Amino acid sequence: MEKTIAIIEDDKDILELVSLHLQKAGFKVKKFTDGESFFRYLRTDKPNLLVLDLMLPDIDGLEICKSLRIDPETKEIPIIILTAKIEETDKIIGLELGADDYITKPFSPRELVARVKAILRRTSTEEAKHEIITIADNLKIDLNRMEVFVEDEKIDLTLTEFKILKLLAQKPGWVFSREQILRSIWGDEKNVYDRTVDVHIKNLRDKLGKFGKLIKSVRGVGYKIDVE
The missing domain is CATH 3.40.50.2300 (Response regulator)
Incomplete structure (x- = not known):
């Protein structure tokens, strides 16, 4: 189409x-x-x-x-x-x-x-499998519908914010460097900087409210979702 x-x-x-x-x-x-x-x-x-x-x-x-x-x-x-x-x-x-x-x-x-x-x-959601990732019981990520719910309340994320959250949530505890996040989300596109990742992470934390603290900064490396 x-x-x-x-x-x-x-x-x-x-x-x-x-x-x-x-x-x-x-x-x-x-x-x-x-x-x-x-x-x-x-x-x-x-x-x-x-x-x-x-x-x-x-x-x-x-x-x-x-x-x-x-x-x-x-x-x-x-x-x-x-x-x-x-x-x-x-x-x-x-x-x-x-x-x-x-x-x-x-x-x-x-x-x-x-x-x-x-x-x-x-x-595009065509390649996404129908799957829901649940973190800390009350943070749910619907990969097929590209929707995020906190305590059953839908949270409005930009597409880029959703992609970053999905990346982190699929491997809880795994530390992703800024370079890995950039490459995963933006591919080989030029003129996309580390600071871009930081801005999207900040927005993501703000929108997730108390669950934003699950996204941890690893000094000098990048970010991870900590479910412990």
């Missing part, structure tokens, strides 16, 4: 460039030059992934990201931030608000397409 990629980018040259390469890769594309028109589109349809510029004429891109993540209807849409802002703090804020990845301008269109494909592969 053809996947739909939404692009919000006010620079029309960049918008057409990204659109062209995604279409060549077999995707259906919806183009927007501002946030308002994108939100009108969401009233009747929903994309499989969003490529989001941060500097827009009407709505700050970070606000769009935040709005999508708090809405139950749109919270699971993967988001790739495409921005000219190169400061690490901007990237960190984007990740903390729930973005799955970021690319800084100038960028390689081929790399962008590769990252879109990689994220969509991660969102």
Whole structure:
């Protein structure tokens, strides 16, 4: 089934460039030059992934990201931030608000397409077996539905957060280095840093509440789930 990629980018040259390469890769594309028109589109349809510029004429891109993540209807849409802002703090804020990845301008269109494909592969449940992992009795991870429950209450995680939790939970007590987590979640994608893992872990701990303490930091190495 053809996947739909939404692009919000006010620079029309960049918008057409990204659109062209995604279409060549077999995707259906919806183009927007501002946030308002994108939100009108969401009233009747929903994309499989969003490529989001941060500097827009009407709505700050970070606000769009935040709005999508708090809405139950749109919270699971993967988001790739495409921005000219190169400061690490901007990237960190984007990740903390729930973005799955970021690319800084100038960028390689081929790399962008590769990252879109990689994220969509991660969102697919076709290869997942129907299995529920239970940790400490009241933390349950449904691998097939990609849902997490704490004391029978569903917890809203981004796709990247879910993948990290799944990785750790499948081998309780096993210490995963940041490099192992990066390789498992992002594969051979470039420009993904150790700090990215730390940000997603922090968000994951916060969302899991008292169960967040099960995710232990191993100084100088990485992370593990400690069930003892």
